[in-house]
Amino acid sequence: MYDLIVIGGGPAGIFAAISAKENNANLRVLVLEKSQKLLYKVLLSGGGRCNVTNGLFNPMDLIKNYPRGQKELLGPFYQFGPKDIIGWFEENNVKLKKEEDGRIFPVTNRASTIADSLLLRAKLLNIEILKNQDIEKVYKENESFKVFEKDKIFISKKLAIITGSSAKGFEFAKELGHSVKKPIPSLFGLNISKFTLKDLSGVALKAKIKIKGSNFSQKGDILITHFGFSGPAILTLSSIAARYLFDKNYKAELIVNWVPGLSEDEIFKKLKNLKNKKFQKTLFSENLFHLPKNLWIIFLDSFGETFNKKLKDIPNNFFLILSKKLSSDSYTIDGKTTNKKEFVTCGGVELKEVNFKTMESKICKNLFFAGEILDIDGVTGGFNFQNAWTTAYILGQSI
Ligand SMILES: Cc1cc2nc3c(=O)[nH]c(=O)nc-3n(C[C@H](O)[C@H](O)[C@H](O)COP(=O)(O)OP(=O)(O)OC[C@H]3O[C@@H](n4cnc5c(N)ncnc54)[C@H](O)[C@@H]3O)c2cc1C
Structure with missing residues (x-):
């Protein structure tokens, strides 16, 4: 025995x-x-x-x-x-x-x-x-x-x-x-349906993320992948929201603030200040929020010709739309991908x-x-x- x-x-x-x-x-x-x-x-x-x-x-x-x-x-x-x-x-x-x-x-x-x-x-x-x-x-x-x-x-x-x-x-x-x-399961990446950022796969940056309609949020490093989002902050979010996401069959909305230190209002004010100071410039030349260059270009391009103009020629309500995009960009989660590490x-x-x-x-x-x-x-x-x-x-x- x-x-x-x-x-x-x-x-x-x-x-x-x-x-x-x-x-x-x-x-x-x-x-x-x-x-x-x-x-x-x-x-x-x-x-x-x-x-x-x-x-x-x-x-x-x-x-x-x-x-x-x-x-x-x-x-x-x-x-x-x-x-x-x-x-x-x-x-x-x-x-x-x-x-x-x-x-x-x-x-x-x-x-x-x-x-x-x-x-x-x-x-x-x-x-x-x-x-x-x-x-x-x-x-x-x-x-x-x-x-x-x-x-x-x-x-x-x-x-x-x-x-x-x-x-x-x-x-x-x-x-x-x-x-x-x-x-x-816990600790997984989030698959995003019709993912518009997949060409930026491999880009890592800081962001604030939140699952819409819940209290689950995180601030930290996220990684853009070919299927959606991963990286430490996403894995942590998947962990704290593991049961919530399971119950929803991994279908939810992810809200991303790409300028994690700033609210929509603060982003808007910064854009307006930039317009006042550098009115002859374009938003493409002024990467105001220090986002990875390709990401910044994709965001501005997503509005068509709107932001190609000089800052002085852009009406303030367009800055409002851009502030909303930067502070609460929405992505549809439609599954998960196991973290390999x-x-x-x-x-x-x-x-x-x-x-x-x-x-x-x-x-x-x-x-x-x-x-x-x-x-x-x-x-x-x-x-x-x-x-x-x-x-x-x-x-x-x-x-
Ligand atoms: C790919 C991967 C990478 C990871 N990397 C890390 C890391 O870097 N850092 C970290 O902190 N955590 C990491 N983890 C998590 C970590 O490995 C686990 O938390 C840890 O191994 C749990 O240890 P455990 O002994 O409780 O269970 P396990 O490691 O799962 O061991 C359980 C053992 O029980 C055996 N067993 C099961 N059923 C029976 C049975 N009926 N009869 C006999 N034997 C049985 C299994 O074969 C297995 O060998 C990783 C996990 C994975 C999958």
């Missing part, structure tokens, strides 16, 4: 097993992984570089990056946060570096550095790991758990279900008495049913959860792995 069986050989599963053995070397710990590759998502992550965590060390700042799980993660982050996982990797001979935007990567820029160090540590701690074990069923009998693979049964005193967003993991949780919030599931095991001091179920004694199976997800920037490290660490310590 094992002391602990972990179902799932992802980052949270492997790290939970490590944490348990680092805390008590005498435990018999087994990790069961469905596929033949351990830490599969780590290897894919961050475009192959693995964005391990984020340089936001203050838990109060850190939690703001979790549309779901904010309240529950505060205490755990004080116990084991980004500084701790950085320290852990350093102790295990992995040097990490912080990029300008706060994201933290291995200095090698290779996700395999992270995966290798976790697996080496697991080996040194004598953690048993079995691959190709597609667990089909689990149940609790008296004081132990029975874990069924096609033709094997494993028995343990404690069970950790750390299966990420896999449907089977959610089924196991439900069978053991838990409620699961419907899993849906990082994506995550919104939904999972209900947080109120888990004790975040131990990661033990409040419903089924000796059952534990960590990582993405929980109804926790972060925006991009290393926050999803930090959830995995933190919850797995606490789980392991409490075994």
